[in-house]
Amino acid sequence: MEKENSKKFGMVIDLDKCTGCGSCMVACMAENNIPFREDETDKLLSVSWMHVYRLTNVKPFPDTEECYLPRPCQHCEGHHGHSPCVSVCPATATDYDMDTGIVSQIYTRCFGCRYCMAACPYHVRQFNWWDPLWPDGMEKSLNPNVSVRMRGVVEKCSFCIHRYQLAKDQAYMEGRREIEEDEYQTACTQACPAGAITFGDLNNPKHAVYQMVKPDKKNGGKPKNPKAFRLLERLGTNAKVYYLSSREWVRRAGDNYLKTEGQAKHA
Amino acid sequence: MDSALIPEGVKRCPTWQFIIWIGVVGAVMMWGVFAILLVYIKGLNQTNMNNAYGFALWIWADLTVIALGGGAFFTGFLRYIIGKDELKHIINYAVLIGFICYSSALLILGFDVGQPLRAWFIFWHANVHSMLTEVAFCLTCYFGVLCIEYLPLALENRQIDKVPFFHHLSHNMHEIMAVFAATGAFLSFFHQGSLGGVPGVMFGRPFGFREGVLIWPWTFFLFTWSAAAGGPCFTILITKITEKAVRKKLVKDNVIELLAKISGWMLVGYMVAKIIDTWYWAAFTAPSKGFTLMDFYANNPGSVYGIWILIAEIGVCGVLPALILITDKGRKNRIALFLAVLLAVLGVCLNRWVMVLQVLAVPVLTFENWAQYLPSWQEIATTILPVAYGIIMISLSYRYLPVFPQERELNPIEAPVSQTQEQLPEPETPPAGAEPEPSPSGS
Numbered sequence: 001m002e003k004e005n006s007k008k009f010g011m012v013i014d015l016d017k018c019t020g021c022g023s024c025m026v027a028c029m030a031e032n033n034i035p036f037r038e039d040e041t042d043k044l045l046s047v048s049w050m051h052v053y054r055l056t057n058v059k060p061f062p063d064t065e066e067c068y069l070p071r072p073c074q075h076c077e078g079h080h081g082h083s084p085c086v087s088v089c090p091a092t093a094t095d096y097d098m099d100t101g102i103v104s105q106i107y108t109r110c111f112g113c114r115y116c117m118a119a120c121p122y123h124v125r126q127f128n129w130w131d132p133l134w135p136d137g138m139e140k141s142l143n144p145n146v147s148v149r150m151r152g153v154v155e156k157c158s159f160c161i162h163r164y165q166l167a168k169d170q171a172y173m174e175g176r177r178e179i180e181e182d183e184y185q186t187a188c189t190q191a192c193p194a195g196a197i198t199f200g201d202l203n204n205p206k207h208a209v210y211q212m213v214k215p216d217k218k219n220g221g222k223p224k225n226p227k228a229f230r231l232l233e234r235l236g237t238n239a240k241v242y243y244l245s246s247r248e249w250v251r252r253a254g255d256n257y258l259k260t261e262g263q264a265k266h267a
Numbered sequence: 268m269d270s271a272l273i274p275e276g277v278k279r280c281p282t283w284q285f286i287i288w289i290g291v292v293g294a295v296m297m298w299g300v301f302a303i304l305l306v307y308i309k310g311l312n313q314t315n316m317n318n319a320y321g322f323a324l325w326i327w328a329d330l331t332v333i334a335l336g337g338g339a340f341f342t343g344f345l346r347y348i349i350g351k352d353e354l355k356h357i358i359n360y361a362v363l364i365g366f367i368c369y370s371s372a373l374l375i376l377g378f379d380v381g382q383p384l385r386a387w388f389i390f391w392h393a394n395v396h397s398m399l400t401e402v403a404f405c406l407t408c409y410f411g412v413l414c415i416e417y418l419p420l421a422l423e424n425r426q427i428d429k430v431p432f433f434h435h436l437s438h439n440m441h442e443i444m445a446v447f448a449a450t451g452a453f454l455s456f457f458h459q460g461s462l463g464g465v466p467g468v469m470f471g472r473p474f475g476f477r478e479g480v481l482i483w484p485w486t487f488f489l490f491t492w493s494a495a496a497g498g499p500c501f502t503i504l505i506t507k508i509t510e511k512a513v514r515k516k517l518v519k520d521n522v523i524e525l526l527a528k529i530s531g532w533m534l535v536g537y538m539v540a541k542i543i544d545t546w547y548w549a550a551f552t553a554p555s556k557g558f559t560l561m562d563f564y565a566n567n568p569g570s571v572y573g574i575w576i577l578i579a580e581i582g583v584c585g586v587l588p589a590l591i592l593i594t595d596k597g598r599k600n601r602i603a604l605f606l607a608v609l610l611a612v613l614g615v616c617l618n619r620w621v622m623v624l625q626v627l628a629v630p631v632l633t634f635e636n637w638a639q640y641l642p643s644w645q646e647i648a649t650t651i652l653p654v655a656y657g658i659i660m661i662s663l664s665y666r667y668l669p670v671f672p673q674e675r676e677l678n679p680i681e682a683p684v685s686q687t688q689e690q691l692p693e694p695e696t697p698p699a700g701a702e703p704e705p706s707p708s709g710s
Contacts, residue, residue, distance in 0.1 A: 044318050082396065091393070092392045113389075114316075118626070122632065127321060152310060152311065234557050256562075
């Protein structure tokens with residue numbers, strides 16, 4: 001059960017600001033030692049914790065509009081921590097942390113059954129189809145705080161949890177119990193040149209993420225801000241990544257609707 | 268050469284013919300073994316699975332063989348618990364087919380995981396909320412039960428049976444087989460159901476997700492039901508194919524017809540439940556997530572997952588075989604019976620296919636497209652391997668074990684003595700054209 005002082009780390013991505021530059025993807029790969037191959041043309045075989053989608057309103061010129069949507073792990077809470085992936089893992093290799101709200105992945109326990117991948121509707125979970133190999137010398141630039149993953153296991157965005165651990169260690173050394181908002185920020189948040197990504201504690205009214213979306217705790221964390229939405233809200237995943245957009249078609253692209261519920265779906 | 272091992276009173280093909288047959292099927296099996304080695308050495312990159320298709324041909328094969336192997340638990344349940352005594356003439360074969368199916372499923376699971384050496388984590392770090400955990404425990408236990416059920420048959424080999432200990436062990440195991448049949452039925456109910464729960468609990472995948480009762484989605488019950496209906500159909504199908512292959516009648520019609528009748532009524536019940544489930548899912552569950560029925564069946568490349576698949580599963584491979592099997596005329600017509608059990612088996616295969624692959628193919632995010640997948644040759648070879656393994660197991664068991672209790676009666680290899688004596692005009696004169704003394708060496 002969630003404790004009184006537990007945190008709920010989450011992210012708000014302002015799609016009006018995102019330019020689709022991909023800095024978040026690059027920063028994420030470098031920070032988290034994400035392996036890559038010489039031929040990355042088949043994106044369904046790539047490992048990419050942060051992926052930027054290009055959305056369009058499918059209207060002819062001059063009404064065509066585009067939007068870029070970065071998609072990290074949504075760190076779903078589901079009902080009481082039963083996120084789609086956590087509840088299905090047969091070996092408890094993934095866990096929902098009630099203290100942080102982060103969905104973790106234990107690489108050394110995962111035996112690669114891929115049930116979590118099947119259960120995740122966001123495709124944030126990816127499989128290591130190959131052994132990780134870096135070009136000669138590049139292994140020296142790997143992040144020592146993040147373990148590299150072996151072939152045959154599933155991995156996904158961790159909200160850079162190693163940074164949280166480092167921040168907590170630092171606070172402990174300085175005799176503090178709590179960390180400040182800016183002490184724990186994800187790599188993608190810091191790398192975004194447009195400042196489109198904001199990260200913080202959704203349980204803390206002082207944090208920017210809380211003020212931006214105003215999550216309704218009594219209503220499964222749904223945003224009170226009318227410009228904010230979560231991907232696939234109707235499935236009940238109770239995600240902790242919120243998106244902001246001033247455009248109606250972008251907000252509607254975040255979920256599935258029947259034709260009787262309004263305009264047709266966006267492709 | 269191997270005549271001493273062949274059961275008494277039955278005729279088998281010459282040894283050289285048998286060796287060639289096993290050699291050919293064995294070559295196919297070795298092709299699959301080679302593919303397994305490639306997968307073990309190089310990893311799952313040898314498959315055409317990807318991050319969208321984390322489950323594919325192998326998981327389908329797993330779910331399918333387990334469903335078709337359901338003939339063992341359900342026939343055992345009917346024979347030992349319900350008391351359908353006629354089924355004792357086909358229970359050996361049902362157990363053998365179940366044993367092959369379940370050992371194949373375990374084999375496939377052994378190379379389907381990314382880190383096979385850690386496969387035991389499923390027991391050690393078990394997550395009680397996961398349907399796969401339940402499947403792993405029940406599957407392993409039930410395979411143990413199947414081994415126990417198969418063992419008495421193996422001990423009935425002519426030479427092994429000569430050892431008093433094995434003779435008595437086999438006899439006593441037969442006596443207590445009802446206990447194992449009940450255990451098998453209990454375990455099967457749960458793991459067949461849990462396999463149905465695998466897609467049913469995925470609330471992030473509207474094609475597979477179903478509501479249910481307590482922790483069990485409706486697919487839990489539907490999978491168990493379809494295995495109980497389709498499993499015996501598979502037993503009948505394989506029996507009929509075996510009879511064709513050996514050109515002999517092995518099981519009397521009344522036994523087959525009884526099993527077919529029960530399967531038919533099980534199939535009727537399953538179809539009613541499946542149609543209600545499909546209607547409720549299409550009318551309420553999916554729309555509550557923003558999907559219409561046709562969202563799941565339209566606009567996919569080549570209409571691979573067109574509405575035809577639902578019609579084929581429920582109509583052609585569900586209702587039609589059920590109607591054939593519940594009618595006396597249908598069961599007595601050899602072609603109709605064969606067609607019905609074949610369609611019922613295909614229906615189970617198709618159901619498992621959509622509940623594994625279509626679940627993953629349907630786009631959930633509005634800005635994603637249908638995922639496509641074609642298995643690699645390594646996946647195909649490893650999936651054909653269990654078929655070859657099954658043929659070898661059946662061939663060996665049929666040759667050396669008394670699998671079919673009615674075979675001697677249905678295929679006498681000499682004329683009955685009393686009849687022969689009546690026909691003889693002179694006791695001293697040997698009958699013209701009479702068969703020689705049965706000799707296993709001539710088999």
